[in-house]
Every structure is written in structure tokens, then in C-alpha cells.
Amino acid sequence: MSDLSxxxxxxxxxxxxxxxxxxxxxxxxxxxxxxxxxxxEYCQSEAVxxxxxxxxxxxxxxxxxxxxxxxxxxxxxxSHASELSEDAIKxxxxxxxxxxxxxxxxxxxxxxxxxxxxxxxxNPLSLVDFETKVKLLTDMDAYARSKDERVAQVSASLSGSWxxxxxxxxxxxxxxxxxPLVRLNVTVMVAQGDRVETGSYGAGGRVxxxxxxxxxxxxxxxxxxxxxxxxxxxxxxxPAGEMEVVxxxxxxxxxxxxxxxxxxxxxxxxxxxSAFSGLLGERVAAPGVTVIDDGTISDRRGSLxxxxxxxxxxxxxxxxxxxxxxxxxxxxxxxxxxxxxxxNGRRQSYAPAPxxxxxxxxxxxxxxxxxxxxxxxxxxxxxxxFGGGQVDITSGKFVFTCxxxxxxxxxxxxxxxxxxxxxxxxxxxxxxxxxxGNDFALDPGVGTCGKDGQGVPCGxxxxxxxxxxxxxxxTAA
Numbered sequence: 001m002s003d004l005s006x007x008x009x010x011x012x013x014x015x016x017x018x019x020x021x022x023x024x025x026x027x028x029x030x031x032x033x034x035x036x037x038x039x040x041e042y043c044q045s046e047a048v049x050x051x052x053x054x055x056x057x058x059x060x061x062x063x064x065x066x067x068x069x070x071x072x073x074x075x076x077x078x079s080h081a082s083e084l085s086e087d088a089i090k091x092x093x094x095x096x097x098x099x100x101x102x103x104x105x106x107x108x109x110x111x112x113x114x115x116x117x118x119x120x121x122x123n124p125l126s127l128v129d130f131e132t133k134v135k136l137l138t139d140m141d142a143y144a145r146s147k148d149e150r151v152a153q154v155s156a157s158l159s160g161s162w163x164x165x166x167x168x169x170x171x172x173x174x175x176x177x178x179x180p181l182v183r184l185n186v187t188v189m190v191a192q193g194d195r196v197e198t199g200s201y202g203a204g205g206r207v208x209x210x211x212x213x214x215x216x217x218x219x220x221x222x223x224x225x226x227x228x229x230x231x232x233x234x235x236x237x238x239p240a241g242e243m244e245v246v247x248x249x250x251x252x253x254x255x256x257x258x259x260x261x262x263x264x265x266x267x268x269x270x271x272x273x274s275a276f277s278g279l280l281g282e283r284v285a286a287p288g289v290t291v292i293d294d295g296t297i298s299d300r301r302g303s304l305x306x307x308x309x310x311x312x313x314x315x316x317x318x319x320x321x322x323x324x325x326x327x328x329x330x331x332x333x334x335x336x337x338x339x340x341x342x343x344n345g346r347r348q349s350y351a352p353a354p355x356x357x358x359x360x361x362x363x364x365x366x367x368x369x370x371x372x373x374x375x376x377x378x379x380x381x382x383x384x385x386f387g388g389g390q391v392d393i394t395s396g397k398f399v400f401t402c403x404x405x406x407x408x409x410x411x412x413x414x415x416x417x418x419x420x421x422x423x424x425x426x427x428x429x430x431x432x433x434x435x436x437g438n439d440f441a442l443d444p445g446v447g448t449c450g451k452d453g454q455g456v457p458c459g460x461x462x463x464x465x466x467x468x469x470x471x472x473x474x475t476a477a
Contacts, residue, residue: 002176003121003176003178004166004174004176006164007040007164007176008166010042011084015064015084017084018086022086022089026089026169027171028093029092029093030096030107030170032101032102032105033100033103033105034071034105034106034107034335035071035107035331035335036068036069036070036096036107036170037068037168037169037170037309037310038168039066039068039165039166039308039350039354041163041165042063042165043062043161043162044062044162045060045125045162046125046161048130048133048134048137048158048159049137049155049156049157050137050140050141050154050157051153051155052153053141055137058134063349064082065080065081065082065350066084066350067079067080067347067350067351067352067353068089068095068096069353070097070099070100071099072099072100072105073103073105076353077095077100079092079095080352108335110310111309111311111312111341112312113312114305114312116305116312118206118299118300118303118305119298119299120180120206120208121180122208123162124162124208124209125161127208128208133158133209136158136212137157140154140186140222141156143218143219144222147223147226148190150191150230151188151226151229152189152190152191154187154188154189156184156186156187157185157186158184158212159182159183160180160209161179161181161182162178162180162181164178165308169310173310174310177305177306179305181204181205182204182208182209183202183301183445183446184202184217184218184221185200185202185446186200186201186221187200187225188225188229189229190233192233195233197233197235199224199225199229199231200228201228201444202221202444203217203221203444203445203446204301207299228403231404231416232416232418234416235415235418236407236415236418237417237418237475237476238417238420238473238474238476239420239472240472240473240476241472242469242470242471243379243380243381243470243472244377244378244379244467244470245381245383245466245467246374246377246380246381246382246383246464246465246466246467247467248383248464249437249461250461251385251386251460253363253442253443253461254386255386255422256291256362256363257358258398258400259396259398259424260291260427261291261293261318262451263276263396263427264276264291264293264328265327265355266327266329266330266333266344266356267330267356268393269327269337270337273393273394274393275396275425275426276324276327280324281323281325282323283324284319284430284431286322286430286433286434287322288321288366289319289363289436290317290320291319291361291362292315292316292318292362292364293318293342293358293360294313294314294316294359294361294362295313295314295343295344296313297442300442300445301360301446301447301457301458302358302360302459303359303360303459304343306343307330307343307344307354308346309330309331309341309354311331311345312343313342313343314342316328326339326342328344329345330345330346330354330355331345332345333356344356344357346456347456348454348455352453352454355451355454357449357451357456357458358449360442360460361461362440362442362459362460363461363462363463363465364463365440365463366436366463367436367438369438370438370464372435373435373464373465376435377466378410379407379408381406381408381417381472384405385402386401386403387400387401387403388400388401389401391426396425396428397424397426398422398424398426399421399473402420402421405420417474417476421472421473421474422472422473424470424471429467429470432467432468433465434468435465436463436464436465436466437464439464440462441461441463442459442460443459443460443461447460
């Protein structure tokens with residue numbers, strides 16, 4: 001059974017709506033608009049949390065609703081409701097009609113279809129019983145405590161969701177997608193004397209729970225969190241000042257996502273509020289630097305078979321060998337900028353309208369061995385893991401906190417440091433990349449991107465890279 005048939009059962013057979021009448025309501029609501037759609041959503045989600053030796057929380061939630069959007073020029077009319085009924089859609093239609101009343105717009109062509117399927121459509125929540133989920137977290141707690149007597153507290157969680165969507169356009173074109181998403185996380189606290197430190201690790205993707213129930217998988221997750229916690233017990237205050245910085249492979253790509261990726265989203269560039277506005281075809285990064293957004297990688301957290309406007313996702317080259325090639329686009333911004341949508345129209349749920357968002361954003365591999373990159377350093381910082389950060393899209397300025405970093409002296413990795421922050425400007429950092437490693441890796445599947453109050457799953461990745469000069473904030477005397 002196709003995703004379209006499965007979602008028809010959810011949104012029409014189960015909800016008691018007639019497809020023909022809903023299509024007619026949608027067509028009437030958007031007659032005279034430049035673009036728009038009816039977005040239907042059904043979502044189940046759960047989270048199980050085991051903390052300090054006991055089950056602390058178990059939640060299950062079901063939500064459903066629709067969003068009706070009409071676009072006229074640069075103006076968007078949007079109405080949503082948690083009630084799936086023809087009457088609710090009729091009421092929303094009256095709202096969105098006012099946006100394009102008397103405008104006589106011509107509806108944009110529909111997105112092309114796709115036969116690809118990037119992930120299974122099984123519901124992970126129903127495939128594993130509650131007792132098995134609790135046992136997994138209990139075993140993780142016991143395993144962590146057995147590994148080291150300094151373990152003082154363990155917090156483990158398992159979460160998942162199953163989202164079904166359907167996009168109905170006024171021209172009769174329909175698209176559907178069914179999206180599983182799971183995540184396993186653990187935080188380990190260790191104590192030695194008066195010093196207490198923590199380490200965290202997580203993994204996930206658009207799969208079922210099966211992989212994370214395997215002993216080797218969850219034990220590896222615990223091992224990595226414990227390693228980081230124990231490492232922090234021996235950390236020293238981070239140095240401060242301008243220095244060479246090497247960024248590790250995988251999750252450090254979050255800096256690329258935040259400091260550069262957001263500035264390459266179409267809406268910021270159409271409004272000329274991005275540091276990259278008006279620079280298409282120009283050099284914005286050092287030779288060898290390529291940045292890609294790719295929503296088509298199977299089973300990845302940031303991947304989508306179709307975006308939330310019904311457009312198939314794609315592999316979009318944003319920067320190629322240092323030259324700015326394009327932006328990430330949804331339908332509205334692409335139409336206003338005279339280009340094609342790149343399948344990056346995303347929304348958190350049925351409640352907000354879609355906007356240009358990243359999927360999986362990464363820098364491909366280069367030619368250097370990671371060891372070669374480190375040896376080329378004088379004195380500097382080797383950062384392999386990050387926590388939170390802040391970015392100003394207009395200027396490109398960012399501040400990021402390192403959760404795992406090391407002092408490098410004469411090309412040799414030294415003591416781990418605590419309290420290091422990286423401070424810089426995204427576009428400027430791109431010009432200072434001097435070496436790109438051959439060890440490309442994607443993140444383990446834990447990223448969530450925030451924009452305009454909306455959070456969506458995303459992925460990042462990169463190889464080991466060397467930045468010639470970057471300001472490091474630290475507390476060392």
C-alpha cells in the first residue's frame with residue numbers, strides 16, 4: 001500500500017471526510033492565489049526517561065490537524081486547526097481567501113512527483129512493547145555503573161515519533177509521506193573527590209527501534225558518554241586568544257550548519273538580510289571548500305522523501321570549491337527569486353506555515369589525513385564536540401561552546417580543556433579553512449534546528465578541517 005493510500009485511510013476514512021469535497025474546498029479557497037496548499041498531519045510520539053535508578057517519565061501523545069495556506073505575491077494567509085473536519089476547513093478557507101481577494105493570481109505549477117522512498121513507513125512506537133523499552137534503559141543504567149565506580153548518576157531516554165502527512169493542491173495534485181523518527185540518549189555523571197563532571201551521547205534516525213535495542217549499540221552509546229565524562233574529570237581551563245583551530249569530523253559540522261547554513265536559506269537572501277546576499281557566483285570560501293544540503297540520504301534524521309510542500313528533496317550544492325552556487329529554497333521564495341524550489345520547505349507541524357530550512361548539511365571530504373592536519377599545527381585547539389551556540393544571520397557572527405576539546409602543542413594533542421568557546425564570523429571562517437581531511441562523517445543523528453520558533457530534525461557532517469585563525473574564549477590565566 002502506498003503512502004498516499006495509507007494517509008487517505010487516516011485523513012478521510014478514519015476522520016470521516018470526503019476526499020472530493022475537501023479537494024473542492026481547497027480549490028475554492030485558493031482560486032486567484034499564486035500558490036498554496038492544504039497540509040494534513042497525524043502524529044504519534046512517545047518518550048521514556050530513566051533517571052537516577054528509576055523510571056522518571058513515560059509519555060505518549062497523539063496530535064492531528066491541518067494548515068491551509070494561500071500565497072499572493074509576498075503575502076501569506078495561513079489558518080490551521082487541530083480538528084480534522086470539512087467544517088473546520090471551510091472556516092479556514094474564509095480566512096485565507098482575504099489574502100488574494102481580487103488579485104487574480106495564476107497558480108504556480110505543482111511540484112514534480114517522486115518514486116523514491118528514503119525510509120520505512122512502519123510505526124516504531126507499536127513495534128516494541130513498553131516493558132522492552134524500560135528494560136533497555138534499565139540495562140544502560142546498570143552497565144554504566146558497572147564500568148566505573150566513579151559513576152554517580154545515569155540518565156537515559158528513548159524517544160520516537162511516527163508522522164503521516166498529505167499535501168493537497170488546488171490543481172488536484174496530491175503527495176504524501178510517512179516519517180518514522182527515533183532517538184536514544186544517555187548522560188553519565190561521574191564524581192571524583194569534590195569534582196563532578198558529565199558526558200552525554202545520543203544517536204537516532206528515520207528507522208525503527210531495532211538497531212538501538214541491540215546490546216552492542218546501546219553499550220557503545222553508554223561507553224561514549226562515560227568516556228567524555230571521565231575525560232572532563234582531567235580537563236584544564238581552556239586557553240583564550242586567537243589561534244589555529246582544528247575541528248573534528250562529524251558532529252562539529254553543527255558549526256557549519258549554524259554559522260553558514262542559515263545564511264544560505266532563501267528567505268534571508270531574498271530579503272537581503274544574510275551575509276551571503278547578492279554574492280552568487282562569487283568566491284565566499286577558500287579553495288576546496290564545498291558545502292552541500294542533501295535531504296535524500298537514506299534513514300538520516302534530516303532526510304525527507306518530500307518536503308512539507310510536496311516537493312521531493314534533493315542534493316543541493318550551495319558552495320562549490322569556494323564559489324557560492326545557490327541557496328536553499330521553498331516554493332514561495334523560489335518563485336519570487338525566479339528559481340526552482342530545492343525541496344527545503346519545512347514546518348514543525350501543521351500549525352506554522354513552511355519556510356526554507358536545512359535537511360542534512362555537510363562539507364565533503366578533502367585529501368589530508370587527520371593526523372597530518374594535527375601535525376601541521378603549532379599551538380592551538382582541537383575541538384571534537386560541541387554544545388549550544390548563537391548566530392546572528394545578518395552579520396554571520398557566532399559563539400559556540402565546546403564540550404570536548406584539547407590543547408595542541410607543537411602538533412601534539414595535549415590535555416583536555418573545559419570552558420572553551422569558539423567566537424567568529426561564519427563567512428570569514430570559510431575563507432580561513434586551509435586543510436580538509438579525508439575522514440568525512442555524518443553526525444550520529446541527534447540534531448534539531450531552530451528557526452522562527454520552529455524546531456525540525458536535521459543532520460550535519462564534515463571531515464576534520466583546519467581553520468588558520470579563530471578566536472577562542474577560555475578561562476585559563
